[in-house]
Each structure stands twice: as C-alpha cells, then as structure tokens.
Amino acid sequence: MILLNLNEVLDLGGFIIKGLITKLIGGLYTVKDESNISHKLKARGKFRHTNESPVVGDRVIFDNDFILEILERKNILNRPPIANLDQAIIITSCKEPDFSFNLLDRFLLLIEHENITPIIVVTKTDLMGEQELNKLKNDLKYYERYYKVIYTSTVSLEGTNEFKDLFHNKISIFAGQTGAGKSSLLNVLDNNLNLKTNGISKALGRGKHTTRHSEMYELFGGLVADTPGFSKLDFFDIKEENVPDCFIDFFELSSECKFRGCKHLNEPKCNVKKQLELGNVLPIRYRNYKLIMEEIRDQKPIYRK
Numbered sequence: 001m002i003l004l005n006l007n008e009v010l011d012l013g014g015f016i017i018k019g020l021i022t023k024l025i026g027g028l029y030t031v032k033d034e035s036n037i038s039h040k041l042k043a044r045g046k047f048r049h050t051n052e053s054p055v056v057g058d059r060v061i062f063d064n065d066f067i068l069e070i071l072e073r074k075n076i077l078n079r080p081p082i083a084n085l086d087q088a089i090i091i092t093s094c095k096e097p098d099f100s101f102n103l104l105d106r107f108l109l110l111i112e113h114e115n116i117t118p119i120i121v122v123t124k125t126d127l128m129g130e131q132e133l134n135k136l137k138n139d140l141k142y143y144e145r146y147y148k149v150i151y152t153s154t155v156s157l158e159g160t161n162e163f164k165d166l167f168h169n170k171i172s173i174f175a176g177q178t179g180a181g182k183s184s185l186l187n188v189l190d191n192n193l194n195l196k197t198n199g200i201s202k203a204l205g206r207g208k209h210t211t212r213h214s215e216m217y218e219l220f221g222g223l224v225a226d227t228p229g230f231s232k233l234d235f236f237d238i239k240e241e242n243v244p245d246c247f248i249d250f251f252e253l254s255s256e257c258k259f260r261g262c263k264h265l266n267e268p269k270c271n272v273k274k275q276l277e278l279g280n281v282l283p284i285r286y287r288n289y290k291l292i293m294e295e296i297r298d299q300k301p302i303y304r305k
C-alpha cells in the first residue's frame with residue numbers, strides 16, 4: 001500500500017482531496033469528503049493490478065473522477081470487505097433462526113482476530129418464552145464479563161434505547177446470520193433508513209437477496225454498515241496458533257497455564273482446563289473452542305487468485 005503524507009498531497013493543488021468511502025455498488029464508489037459532500041468516483045486503473053482495491057470504510061485521496069490512493073488501514077474484514085472498523089455488532093436471534101452459541105463463538109473469533117471490538121446483540125426476545133429467555137440470559141452472563149450484551153426486540157422495542165451512545169464517531173458493522181434481524185433493528189433505530197428486510201422482500205417476490213451492495217449509513221453520529229449476512233463462516237484466514245488468544249477469556253487464564261503457547265487441549269497443568277473443571281469456564285464455550293480448533297487444523301487450503 002502506498003502511503004502518502006497528506007499535507008504534501010494537498011500542496012499539489014486544489015483538486016485532490018481526502019475522503020471516506022461509504023458505498024460501493026457496481027464499481028462506483030461514493031466518497032464523502034471532510035465537508036460531508038458526496039462524490040461518485042471510480043478507482044484508478046492501477047488498483048486492478050494489485051489485490052488492494054478500495055473498499056467501503058477506506059480513507060482515500062481522490063480527484064474529480066478517480067480514487068487515487070488508499071490511506072493506511074487500521075484493519076480490514078474480507079467478507080464482506082470493509083476497512084477501518086471500530087466495532088462489530090454481532091446480531092444473534094433468540095429464535096428464527098434459533099440461538100446458537102457455536103455461531104456466536106465463531107463470530108467472536110473472526111472479529112477478535114481482526115482486532116475489532118465485538119458487541120453482542122440478542123434479537124427477537126419477543127419470540128422466546130420467559131423461562132427459556134432467562135436461561136439464555138444466565139448463560140450469556142459469562143460473556144458479559146468481557147463484552148457488552150444487549151437484548152432487543154423490534155416488536156416490544158426492548159433494548160432499543162441502549163444503542164444511542166454506541167455509534168458516535170465510530171465505524172461499526174452489523175454482522176450476523178441472514179434473518180437474524182440486522183436490517184429490522186437498523187430500521188427501528190432510524191426510521192429514515194428504510195432498509196429492506198427479509199419479510200418485505202419475500203412479499204415482493206425478490207427472494208433472499210436483500211442486502212447486496214456494501215454501504216454505510218449515518219446513525220447516531222457514526223457510520224454503520226449493514227451486511228448481507230455471513231452464511232458461510234469459514235476460518236481460512238486464521239492460523240491455529242492464533243486462535244487461543246482470540247478467545248479472550250482463555251487468553252486471560254493462559255498466564256497461569258504451565259506452558260507458554262498452551263493450546264488448552266492436551267497440555268498438562270493447563271489453567272483453562274482447570275477452571276473449566278472448577279466451573280469457571282462456560283462448558284459450551286470450551287466445547288466450541290475445541291470444535292473450532294479441530295476445524296482449523298483439518299481445513300484444506302483454498303486457492304484464491
């Protein structure tokens with residue numbers, strides 16, 4: 001990536017300015033400059049010859065027609081491609097689809113691996129009976145030691161006030177399974193957004209291609225990207241040896257493991273396994289960790305261009 005000293009660039013003339021990509025659709029970028037004016041631009045041809053095409057969230061240098069340079073990225077999520085994220089809002093539903101700790105732990109791994117702060121949102125609380133919901137909340141207390149957890153419903157409107165202060169000056173992504181309620185929640189948080197939801201698009205006969213392009217919306221003083229839903233959560237970009245530190249509860253406990261680099265599987269005097277036996281680690285969390293470690297060990301490399 002070519003890094004430019006912005007002051008030098010601005011000295012070159014008045015036509016070159018700095019902005020943030022907020023939308024990409026069919027090769028056409030929307031870039032907002034520092035006065036919040038939108039520009040419709042294409043990427044300069046040279047990006048085609050590198051693997052570094054500009055993506056939504058990139059801060060870029062541009063002229064009247066083209067994006068010229070990408071400024072240094074803080075991080076990048078590959079699928080969907082979004083750069084410079086401050087936080088990821090993991091949307092998981094109580095029902096339809098059923099709550100899954102496995103899915104939650106998979107999302108947490110992917111997000112922690114990119115050094116993005118996760119926030120856990122449990123949607124559709126109206127669809128779960130009181131007893132079942134209380135049990136779920138009790139299990140999720142374990143996660144609350146490390147992460148913010150919010151319970152919401154677009155029907156009862158539970159929890160929707162808790163979002164007001166979350167987005168200010170931040171770039172956030174709504175991540176979660178298709179149908180978990182991402183777009184619906186965004187619509188409730190800001191009725192001007194009018195995002196398509198599954199229910200509505202089905203009624204229009206458009207099937208499930210609800211959120212195709214990448215776009216960020218202004219919400220409570222920040223920018224939020226809705227995503228098409230990750231139906232395939234794979235770990236091809238993650239190395240087995242990096243997984244233990246991405247489980248932040250295990251990372252905290254690992255200072256008391258006998259071996260440095262302990263994978264918390266078969267090593268003797270492992271503090272994670274000890275705390276699991278003592279009931280201080282959520283069993284389903286450890287089970288998911290083992291499944292993910294096995295999956296990453298067994299996965300075949302895939303070939304990308």
Ligand SMILES: Nc1nc2c(ncn2[C@@H]2O[C@H](COP(=O)(O)OP(=O)(O)O)[C@@H](O)[C@H]2O)c(=O)[nH]1
Pocket residue numbers: 123124125126127152153154155176177178179180181182183184185196197198199200210229
């Ligand atoms: N009962 C109930 N249904 C919801 C809630 N949130 C979303 N839904 C429904 O769940 C379906 C999928 O929602 P959508 O926002 O499109 O999910 P997305 O794919 O994650 O964006 C739609 O039919 C919504 O009406 C909720 O809080 N309660």
Ligand SMILES: [Mg+2]
Pocket residue numbers: 182183184196197198210211226227228
């Ligand atoms: Mg959606």
Ligand SMILES: [Zn+2]
Pocket residue numbers: 254257258262263264265267269270271272273
């Ligand atoms: Zn260990």
